[in-house]
Structures are given as C-alpha cells and as structure tokens.
Amino acid sequence: MIFLAFLLLAAMFATLFILIKGLVNMAQTTSQDLENTGDGPSPRALKSQKLMQQRILFQAIAIGVIALILIMMSAKG
Numbered sequence: 001m002i003f004l005a006f007l008l009l010a011a012m013f014a015t016l017f018i019l020i021k022g023l024v025n026m027a028q029t030t031s032q033d034l035e036n037t038g039d040g041p042s043p044r045a046l047k048s049q050k051l052m053q054q055r056i057l058f059q060a061i062a063i064g065v066i067a068l069i070l071i072m073m074s075a076k077g
Helices: 002-027 043-076
Strands: none
Touching: 002 043
C-alpha cells in the first residue's frame, strides 16, 4: 500500500511538472508561431502537443493508482 502511495505522489508531481512546462511553453508562444504559414505545425506547437500527451499519460497513471488503492481498501473490508 505504501508503494502505491509513493507511486501516486510521483504521478501527481509528474503531472504538475509537465503542466507547468506546458504553461511556460504556451507563455513563450510568439505571434510568428501563431501565424505559421509553412508546411505543418510550428516546432512550438509540436512541443505543446507532446507535453499535453505526457500530461494526459501521467494523469491516467494517477487515476489508475487511485483506483487500485480504492479496490485494495474495499477488499480489506
């Protein structure tokens, strides 16, 4: 149970870290990034997409760990 608690904390802090990195990336977006007329998305947009995917992954891990903790607690009675 303690291992799951540490795993949950790690997933929560990883989610927070990636969220902050995403906010910093978004704050550094320039008008040139927004008005990209080249082929495909800008490098900043690609980085933003990657960070969003990582955040969703860590959130899913945290939710899965919470579900495991609740299942284990309900099984104990």
